[in-house]
Amino acid sequence: xATRVQQDAYADFPVKKVSLYYIVLAFAALTIGTLxxxxxxxxxxxxxxYPWLQKLLPFVxxxxxxxxxxxxxxxxxxxxxxxxxxxxYLQSREMKLQPKMGVAWFSWWLALVGLVLAAxxxxxxxxxxxxxxxxxxxxxxxxYIGAALIIVSSxxxxxxxxxxxxxxxxxxxxxxTPLVSYMSLVTWMMWGVAALGLVLEAVFLLIPWSLGWMKxxxxxxxxxxxxxxxxxxxxxxxLPAYVIWYGILxxxxxxxxxxxxxxxxxxxxxxVFSTPVGFHHQFADPGIDPGWKMVHTxxxxxxxxxxxxxxxxxxxxxxxxxLMRGGKGFWGKIARLPWDNPSVAASILGAIAxxxxxxxxxxxxxxxxxxxxxxxxxxxxxxHLPVATAVTLTHMGAAFWLIPHLTGKPxxxxxxxxxxxxxxFTGMMVMGLGMHMMGLQGVPRRAWISNMAPNLKGAYAxxxxxxxxxxxxxxxxxxxxxxxxxxxxxxxxxxxxLPAAERPEVPFTExxxxxxxxxxxxxxxxxxxxxxxxxxLVLIVYMPxxxxxxxxxxxxxxxxxx
Amino acid sequence: MNERMIEAYERGWVMFAxxxxxxxxxxxxxxxxxxxxxxxxxxxxxxxxxxxxGGFPQPHVEEVxxxxxxxxxxxxxxxxxxxxxxxxxxxxxxxxxxxPDVQHGFxxxxxxxNVQVIPGEVAKVxxxxxxxxxxLVICNEYCGIGHQNMLGKIVxxx
Numbered sequence: 001x002a003t004r005v006q007q008d009a010y011a012d013f014p015v016k017k018v019s020l021y022y023i024v025l026a027f028a029a030l031t032i033g034t035l036x037x038x039x040x041x042x043x044x045x046x047x048x049x050y051p052w053l054q055k056l057l058p059f060v061x062x063x064x065x066x067x068x069x070x071x072x073x074x075x076x077x078x079x080x081x082x083x084x085x086x087x088x089y090l091q092s093r094e095m096k097l098q099p100k101m102g103v104a105w106f107s108w109w110l111a112l113v114g115l116v117l118a119a120x121x122x123x124x125x126x127x128x129x130x131x132x133x134x135x136x137x138x139x140x141x142x143x144y145i146g147a148a149l150i151i152v153s154s155x156x157x158x159x160x161x162x163x164x165x166x167x168x169x170x171x172x173x174x175x176x177t178p179l180v181s182y183m184s185l186v187t188w189m190m191w192g193v194a195a196l197g198l199v200l201e202a203v204f205l206l207i208p209w210s211l212g213w214m215k216x217x218x219x220x221x222x223x224x225x226x227x228x229x230x231x232x233x234x235x236x237x238x239l240p241a242y243v244i245w246y247g248i249l250x251x252x253x254x255x256x257x258x259x260x261x262x263x264x265x266x267x268x269x270x271x272v273f274s275t276p277v278g279f280h281h282q283f284a285d286p287g288i289d290p291g292w293k294m295v296h297t298x299x300x301x302x303x304x305x306x307x308x309x310x311x312x313x314x315x316x317x318x319x320x321x322x323l324m325r326g327g328k329g330f331w332g333k334i335a336r337l338p339w340d341n342p343s344v345a346a347s348i349l350g351a352i353a354x355x356x357x358x359x360x361x362x363x364x365x366x367x368x369x370x371x372x373x374x375x376x377x378x379x380x381x382x383x384h385l386p387v388a389t390a391v392t393l394t395h396m397g398a399a400f401w402l403i404p405h406l407t408g409k410p411x412x413x414x415x416x417x418x419x420x421x422x423x424x425f426t427g428m429m430v431m432g433l434g435m436h437m438m439g440l441q442g443v444p445r446r447a448w449i450s451n452m453a454p455n456l457k458g459a460y461a462x463x464x465x466x467x468x469x470x471x472x473x474x475x476x477x478x479x480x481x482x483x484x485x486x487x488x489x490x491x492x493x494x495x496x497x498l499p500a501a502e503r504p505e506v507p508f509t510e511x512x513x514x515x516x517x518x519x520x521x522x523x524x525x526x527x528x529x530x531x532x533x534x535x536x537l538v539l540i541v542y543m544p545x546x547x548x549x550x551x552x553x554x555x556x557x558x559x560x561x562x
Numbered sequence: 563m564n565e566r567m568i569e570a571y572e573r574g575w576v577m578f579a580x581x582x583x584x585x586x587x588x589x590x591x592x593x594x595x596x597x598x599x600x601x602x603x604x605x606x607x608x609x610x611x612x613x614x615x616g617g618f619p620q621p622h623v624e625e626v627x628x629x630x631x632x633x634x635x636x637x638x639x640x641x642x643x644x645x646x647x648x649x650x651x652x653x654x655x656x657x658x659x660x661x662p663d664v665q666h667g668f669x670x671x672x673x674x675x676n677v678q679v680i681p682g683e684v685a686k687v688x689x690x691x692x693x694x695x696x697x698l699v700i701c702n703e704y705c706g707i708g709h710q711n712m713l714g715k716i717v718x719x720x
Contacts, residue, residue: 062707064704064707064709130704134665134703134704136610136664136681137664137665137704137705137706219665219682220680220682223680258568258572259568259572282678284602284667284677284678285602285678285683286602286603286604286680286684286685287604287607287680290594290601293601294590294591294594297590301583301586302583304583305576305579305583308575308576309572309575309579312571312572316568316571366586366590367590368590368593368598369593371600371601371674371675371676372674374702375676375678375702376669376702442669442671442672442698444667444669444700445702446703446709447702447709448709452710452711453711456711459698512568513565554608554609554681554682556611559639559663559706561639561663561664562706562707
């Protein structure tokens with residue numbers, strides 16, 4: 001009897017259940033990954049709590065193992081699983097179609113199996129290679145195989161999204177794709193082009209090498225393939241948050257989205273320009289021609305344009321919301337926004353953090369300036385703003401309505417959620433300041449500086465004031481994470497369900513200027529053409545370098561140095 | 563706040579964004595053409611298993627002209643050789659850096675020398691020391707359990 005009630009909760013729209021499973025798995029991964037975060041922040045506060053942590057959790061051997069878990073689970077697993085759940089759901093809902101359910105479940109199980117396989121060597125300290133897994137550091141083969149299965153799962157979701165779109169197009173000939181579906185589909189198409197680098201690295205280098213079928217790998221070829229995926233993966237994390245900012249936030253804030261065609265243009269630019277930019281992570285690499293580094297610099301600057309347009313559009317849509325809510329004047333309109341709604345606050349605070357993060361990103365992408373900050377704490381200080389604040393906070397905010405919508409269970413303790421959101425934002429900003437400043441003073445990233453040899457202690461003493469900021473941020477973020485994750489899991493685990501009529505709807509936004517009758521919208525709707533264009537552009541900017549390097553392939557044997 | 567007004571602001575903002583990016587690119591091009599000799603290039607590709615067996619010179623510093631030096635540096639887990647180098651203010655130094663094991667960083671604190679040391683590549687990078695003092699050489703790429711202790715030193719005298 002109980003199971004029948006359970007099934008009824010999803011009977012009206014079967015994709016609800018698989019989406020919920022993705023989102024729950026995503027937050028489970030985030031819970032483990034996030035709990036290592038405060039220890040890392042304290043490390044950069046020169047406080048070494050790892051000996052204590054090891055007593056509590058005997059499998060944790062070092063800062064570097066915790067850092068690997070933190071990076072893999074938060075940045076790679078959480079973001080992808082949340083996108084698989086949320087984007088597929090929003091597209092299905094908007095198109096009023098079900099994805100192929102058997103395939104969707106297969107994809108979820110594949111992600112779970114991949115996650116478990118990768119987790120075994122990670123927890124056993126057999127793959128402490130950080131989330132960039134630069135060879136010739138050599139982890140256990142299960143780590144690479146598990147990670148590859150997670151990527152395969154994402155390709156299945158790309159297929160599901162395209163399949164939904166083609167079915168909708170057949171039913172609605174000549175009509176433009178609905179906006180949220182368009183944004184979701186473009187996100188998946190972009191990822192399809194972007195992830196190819198990682199697929200090539202895993203299939204042709206990492207997996208055969210870790211299994212002992214190859215004597216060595218070329219570390220520079222591996223780096224180049226990694227960053228083919230490694231920069232656009234940031235847009236793959238970011239675009240689901242953009243979908244929420246464009247497609248959901250204006251409605252939640254009480255306004256409308258300013259322009260539908262402009263939102264499409266932004267996503268189309270991401271499809272084309274996201275991927276051919278990876279060399280800006282390799283400015284310090286010998287072996288890559290400075291001319292090609294400059295080409296990637298120009299393209300990276302181009303990909304800043306859609307984000308700058310987004311800053312305008314989202315701000316204008318929020319201004320409209322402030323006006324509709326009776327706000328007068330600059331501050332009046334801001335003050336009238338629903339700052340006490342944890343979901344809205346999470347999105348807006350995330351977007352504010354993104355402005356700071358984006359400005360720092362322009363610095364990193366500036367070829368000749370990057371040497372000041374390359375591999376210093378400036379870099380993690382930077383990406384915790386777009387990724388750990390903008391993306392993660394927006395997803396947490398979305399979970400506050402999406403989980404009640406999917407399960408019919410009301411949000412537990414919205415007040416704790418609200419406090420958690422503000423504390424998360426505060427903690428990240430404090431840490432961002434600390435890490436950016438330490439980076440400018442030359443402190444290296446990913447270093448166990450709280451555990452230096454006695455004769456080297458004090459090498460970074462000039463950064464002491466900023467170290468204090470990191471330590472404080474670690475504590476603030478621990479409280480924030482506890483509150484937010486408590487709300488999410490308490491909501492999921494309660495027995496209470498709202499009657500169908502009281503369940504929250506998906507707050508799809510309305511638009512002020514729509515897509516009707518615009519030729520540009522129909523041109524942008526030819527997505528297979530744009531997808532092909534994106535792929536060709538990537539091949540043009542990568543093939544000359546890769547072919548040259550493969551012609552002088554270096555076989556570096558593997559090392560386990562942790 | 564009407565549609566036409568929003569579109570006008572929007573066009574202005576996009577133009578401003580494009581202009582700003584153009585300015586940044588001009589600055590980058592200018593620094594690139596003038597004085598960006600600190601950009602690492604590849605001196606040669608090398609078999610990392612042969613670095614310690616004569617494939618790469620013994621780590622040392624040699625004078626190649628008045629005030630001009632070449633330094634051959636090996637970065638390996640978890641130290642630099644030579645661990646300490648001495649120069650005079652105004653010396654122009656070309657570093658050749660490689661690794662026999664995993665990736666490392668070669669970052670000279672307080673300068674623009676910041677190199678990804680990759681097994682299989684000999685990185686070449688040049689600088690001129692303008693200020694006297696002790697410069698920390700920091701490995702800033704994760705290379706294993708002792709990564710945080712991988713530090714060297716450059717002393718620049720008057």
